Amino acid sequence: MSAQDPRDFTPESAAPTDIAPLGRTPEKPAHERTADEDRDNANWDEIAAAPEFKALLAAKVRFIVPATIFFVIYYFALPYLVGYHPELMKTKVWGEMNWAYLFALSQFFMAWVVAAFYVVVAKGWDRRAAAVLAKFKH
Amino acid sequence: MFFPLLAQAAATPAKQSNTALFMFLAFVAATLVITYFSAKKSTGSSAYFAAGRRITGWQNGLAVAGDYMSAASFLGIAGMIAFNGYDGFMYSVGFLVAYLTVLLVVAEPLRNAGKYTMADVLAYRLKPRPVRAAASLSTLTVSIFYMIAQMVGAGTLVRQLLPGVSYEAAVIGVGVLMVVYVVFGGMLATTWVQIIKAVLLMTGSFFLSVLVMSKFDFSITKFMEAVSHVTFTGKDGNPVTQNFLTPGLLFKNPLDQISLGLALVFGTAGLPHILIRFYTVPDAKTARASVVWAMILIGLFYIMTTFFGFGAATLLGPDFLKVNGGTNMAAPELARFLGGELFFAFISAVAFATILAVVAGLTISASTSFAHDFYTNVLHHGKEHRPGEEVRVARITAFVVGALAIGIAILLGPTVNVAFLVGLAFAVAASANLPVILFSIFWKRFNTSGAVWGLTVGLASSIALILLSPDFMKSPLFPLKNPAILSIPLGFLGAWLGTLLSHEPESAEKFTELTVRANTGLGAEKATAH
Numbered sequence: 001m002s003a004q005d006p007r008d009f010t011p012e013s014a015a016p017t018d019i020a021p022l023g024r025t026p027e028k029p030a031h032e033r034t035a036d037e038d039r040d041n042a043n044w045d046e047i048a049a050a051p052e053f054k055a056l057l058a059a060k061v062r063f064i065v066p067a068t069i070f071f072v073i074y075y076f077a078l079p080y081l082v083g084y085h086p087e088l089m090k091t092k093v094w095g096e097m098n099w100a101y102l103f104a105l106s107q108f109f110m111a112w113v114v115a116a117f118y119v120v121v122a123k124g125w126d127r128r129a130a131a132v133l134a135k136f137k138h
Numbered sequence: 139m140f141f142p143l144l145a146q147a148a149a150t151p152a153k154q155s156n157t158a159l160f161m162f163l164a165f166v167a168a169t170l171v172i173t174y175f176s177a178k179k180s181t182g183s184s185a186y187f188a189a190g191r192r193i194t195g196w197q198n199g200l201a202v203a204g205d206y207m208s209a210a211s212f213l214g215i216a217g218m219i220a221f222n223g224y225d226g227f228m229y230s231v232g233f234l235v236a237y238l239t240v241l242l243v244v245a246e247p248l249r250n251a252g253k254y255t256m257a258d259v260l261a262y263r264l265k266p267r268p269v270r271a272a273a274s275l276s277t278l279t280v281s282i283f284y285m286i287a288q289m290v291g292a293g294t295l296v297r298q299l300l301p302g303v304s305y306e307a308a309v310i311g312v313g314v315l316m317v318v319y320v321v322f323g324g325m326l327a328t329t330w331v332q333i334i335k336a337v338l339l340m341t342g343s344f345f346l347s348v349l350v351m352s353k354f355d356f357s358i359t360k361f362m363e364a365v366s367h368v369t370f371t372g373k374d375g376n377p378v379t380q381n382f383l384t385p386g387l388l389f390k391n392p393l394d395q396i397s398l399g400l401a402l403v404f405g406t407a408g409l410p411h412i413l414i415r416f417y418t419v420p421d422a423k424t425a426r427a428s429v430v431w432a433m434i435l436i437g438l439f440y441i442m443t444t445f446f447g448f449g450a451a452t453l454l455g456p457d458f459l460k461v462n463g464g465t466n467m468a469a470p471e472l473a474r475f476l477g478g479e480l481f482f483a484f485i486s487a488v489a490f491a492t493i494l495a496v497v498a499g500l501t502i503s504a505s506t507s508f509a510h511d512f513y514t515n516v517l518h519h520g521k522e523h524r525p526g527e528e529v530r531v532a533r534i535t536a537f538v539v540g541a542l543a544i545g546i547a548i549l550l551g552p553t554v555n556v557a558f559l560v561g562l563a564f565a566v567a568a569s570a571n572l573p574v575i576l577f578s579i580f581w582k583r584f585n586t587s588g589a590v591w592g593l594t595v596g597l598a599s600s601i602a603l604i605l606l607s608p609d610f611m612k613s614p615l616f617p618l619k620n621p622a623i624l625s626i627p628l629g630f631l632g633a634w635l636g637t638l639l640s641h642e643p644e645s646a647e648k649f650t651e652l653t654v655r656a657n658t659g660l661g662a663e664k665a666t667a668h
Contacts, residue, residue, distance in 0.1 A: 042660060044651040056657060064242050071242075072403070075235045079228070079399050082385040083392020090384055095359045096366040100224060100385045107231045108437045111238055115433050118241060122426060129658045 047136050056128040063121050071114050078103055157483035158299055162490045165334070166315060169494070172330045173323035184663075186324035186529045187254040187506050191663060193329055193418040199431020202415050204332030205499040206233070206406075206432070207339055207439055209291055209492045210560060215440075216472075217465030219447025221456050223368070223382030225389050226447055230440035232399050236406035237436065241429040244407045247579050247656035249416045249425040253663050256413045256571060257511045260578050263648040264586040267516050272593040274511040276570045277410040279597060280563045281504035282543065284411075285497055287559035289313065289547035292493040297552065298467060299486045305552045309544055316498040317540035320505065321533045325418055328498045335488075335495035340435060342488040343442045346469065349476040350449030365448045370456040382451055394618050401622035405564035408571030411503035422659050446472055497543075505535035562604050565622050569629035570596030577633050579656060584637050585645040591636025596629030 047053055082089050082100055089100035184190055193201070211233065218226030252258035257273035289309050296308030303311075319327050354361040365382045372378035380387070389395045406412060416425040450459065450468040454475055462471050470489065474482035509532035514520060574592040577584040603621030608614040616624075655661055 042654075044654050047654045047658070047660070048650045053654070053657075057653070060657070068238075068242055071235065071238045075232075075403060076396065076399060078231065079392065079395040082228070083389070083395055086386055096362040096381075096383060098383055101227075101383050104224075104227055104231050105441070107235055108441055111235050111433060112437060114238055115241055115430055119426065119430055126423060133658055133660060 042136070047132065050132060050135070052128065052132045052135065056125060056132060059128065060125060063118070067114055067118065071110065074110055075107060078107060157479055158486040161483050161487035165338075165487055165491045166494075168334065169315075169319065169327075169331050172334075173319050173327040176323035176327035176330065182526070183254070183510075183528050185326070186532065187414075187502075187510065188417040188663075189325040189329050191418060191420050193428075195419065195424045195427030196431045197329070197333060198415060198419050198424070198428035199435065200336040201329045201332035201418075202412060202428060202432035203435040203439070204336035204339070204495050205411055205415060206436060207336070207492065208288060208496045209295065209489055210287070211440075211443075212339060212343075212492055213295070213466045213469055213489055215443050216447045216450060216469040217459075217467070218388070219382075219443060220450035220454070220459055220468040221465055222388035223365070223380070223448070223451065224385045225387055227444060228385075228389070228395065229398075229402075230443045232402035233406075234433065234437045234440055236403045237429060237433045239403055239407040240412070241426070241433070244413070244575060245416050245425045245429050246422040248413060248575070249419065249422045250656045250659045250662045251579075251652055252417060254414065254417055254510045255507050256408075256410055256575065257507065257515075259652075260574055260589055261511075261515065262652050263578060263584070263645045264589050264642075266520065268586055269589045269593075270511040270515045272590045273571075273574075274507050274516070276566060276593050276597050277507040277511070278504055279601075280408075280410055280566050280571075281500045281507075282539065283559040283566075284563040285500040285504070285539075285543045286546050286550070287563070288493055288497050288500070289543050290550060290552065292490075292497070293547060294552045295466060295489060295493070298464075299470065299489070306548050309547045312494060312497060313540050313544035313547075315494055316501050317537055319494075319498045320501045320536040320540075324529075325414075325502060328495075328502050329415075329418060331495045331498055335491040336435065338488045338491055340439060342473075342485050343439055343446065345481070346449070346473055346476070346485065347442045347445035349481075350445045350453065350472070353449075353453060353476070361445075361448070361452075364452040368451050368455065382448060391618070393623065394620065397618050397620040397623035400626055401561065401564040401568050401620050404572050404626060405566075405568035405622070408567035408575065409563070410507060410567075410571070411499045414503050414506060415499075417663070420664070421662065501536050501539055501543075504539045505532045508532070508535040508539075561609075561620050562600065565600040565604065565620060565625055566597055568622050569600045569625035570594075573626075573629040573633045577637070579652070581637075582646050582649045584633070584649075585640055585642035587640035587642070588633045588635075588637030591639075592629055592633025595632025595636075596625060599628040599632075600625040 081103070089103070090098050092098050093102055211229075215226055215229050218229065220226075248256070248259055251262055255273070256277065257270045260269045260273055289312060292312045293305040293309040296303050296311075297305050300308075319331055323330075351361065354364065362383065367379055368382045369377050369379045416428070419425050419428055446469055450472045454462075454468070454471060459465065459468055459471060470482055470485045473485035477484075509528050513531045513535075514528050570593045573596060574589045577588060577592065600621045603616045603625055604610065606614060606616040607619055607621065608617070609619060618624075
C-alpha cells in the first residue's frame, strides 16, 4: 500500500497520522483542498470531456435509472395492492398461501436479482473506469 | 409506529435466568478483549474513524447487517408477526428493499468522494462550513433519537429478561459499554462488535426457524395451514380464530403503509451510521461487495422472521405471549418453548448483543460527525491545531453523547413510547439527508443555499409532522403516523428552491471534478499502510 506506483498521480492522503506530510503525502486530504490547490492534481475537465468517460456515465445511467424505477414500482405495488385491493390479495394460490404473502416474499428475490444484475453490469463499469484512468496517467 | 412493541414493557417479569446473564457476560468479555486489541491499533484519524479503511467486503457486509438488524427488528418484528400476522411481515420487506437504494445510488459515489462522514460529499462542491454545520445537526438528530430509542428498549428488555436488574442499571450498563467500545476501540472495535453480533443473530434465528419447522415436520403446507387458523381471545372475551396470512390486521390506512415504505426505502440510504460504514473499506468495489453481502444476510434474516414470528403465533399463541412478557418476548419465549432454558438464554444474550452493537454504531457516527464536521471543519476551518486533536474531540463527544443518551433514557423512563423516535430517525434521514446527497452527486446547478435549505426543511418538516401526528396529538392535524410521504417531497422542494435562490458558479465548476472522482475513484481515500 505504501509503495506507490510512480506514475500514479493519485495522492496518498490517509497516512497513519493523517497530519504529518511525509514524502508524497499532501498536507490536506484530497477532497478538502480548494480548487486552486487541487489544480495540478489531475485534469478533471480533460477527463470529463473524454469520450470514454462520457460513455461510462451513459452506461451507468442506462442501467441505474431503469433499475431504480423498476424496483420502486415493484416495491410500492405491495402496499398499494394490499391496501387498496385486499380482496384480490387474499385470494389463495396454493394451499393456504395467498397472493399477499407470495408477493411480499417475491420482493426478497426481486431485490437479490436486481442486486445480482447490478454486480455483473458494474464489473463492466470498473473496466471502463480503469481504461479511462490508464489513458490519463502521465 | 415503527416498533410500538418495544415501548410497551410487559408488567409480568420473566423468570430469572442466570444462564442468560452468564452468556451476556461472555459476549461482553469477548468484545472488551477485541476493544483492547483495537485500541492498540487505533492511532490516527483514519484508523480511528474508518478502521484504516482495511475492512474486507464480507466483513463490512456483516457489520452493515449488524448495524441494521436492531433489537427492534429481531424482537419487535417477531412480536408484531406473532400478534398481527402478515402486516408485521410488511416491515421485513421494506427493510431489505431499502438496500437497493443504497447499492444503486449512494454507496459507491460516497466511498469515492468522501472521507469519514456523509457531509464530506456535500462539502466537496459547496461551501464547507454552512453545509457541514447543517449536515452535522441532522446526523446528530438522527443518531441521538435512534440511540435513545435503543437505550429505552434495552432497559425494558433487561428488566424482563433479568428481573434482578433494574431499568436504570440496565440503561447505564449498556451506555457505559458502548462508550468504552467507541472511546477506546474506535471504528475497528465497533466493526468487530457488529460482526460478532450479526453472526450470533443469524445463528440464533436459523436454529429458531429450524426448530419451529421441525414441529410441522418441515412441511410448509402444514405450517401455513396452522398460520391460517390462529385462535386467541378477542376483545369481547370470546375466542376468535383468525387467518394470520390476511393483510390488514394491523394497518388500517393504506397511506400509512405507503408513507412507512417511503421512509424505509429512502431513509436507509441517509442513515449516518450505515453510510459511515462504507468508509471503512479500501475502495468503491469493496463498498459494493459489502452491500451485496449485507443484502444476502439481511434478506435471509427477514425471511426467517416468517418462521419465528408465525411460529410464535401458532405454537405459543397471542394469549400465552400476553401473560408471558408481552410482544417483545415472542422470540425468547419461543426459544424457551422449543429449546429449553439454555436456548432461551442464548436468544436473550443475542438480543443484548444486538442492542449493544447498534448503540455503539450510532455513537461512533454521532461523534465522528461532531468531531470531523463540526469541530474541525466548522469551528477550525478544516485545520487540526495539534496532531490527533480530531480523534480526541471524537472521544470526548462519544463520552458526552453516551452520558446524554443515558440521562435522557432514564428521564423518559421505561414506559415512554419510543417508537416515534425510530420513525423520526428514518423520516429525517429520508427527508433531510437523501435529497441533498442525491442533488450534490447528480445536479450540476445545486449549491450551498440549496443544501442548507434542503437539510433544514427536511429536518424541520419531519419533526413538525411527527409532533402533529396521532402519536402525539389526540385529534391529530396530520393523519399519518409516518411523515415521509409529505416530508420527503418537502425536503426535495427545499433543496430545489434554495438552489434557485442563489447563484454559485464555483459549485458548478467543481461538479465536473466530483463526477470524475465519484465515477472513477480517482483521488479516493486509500487504505492506510501498516
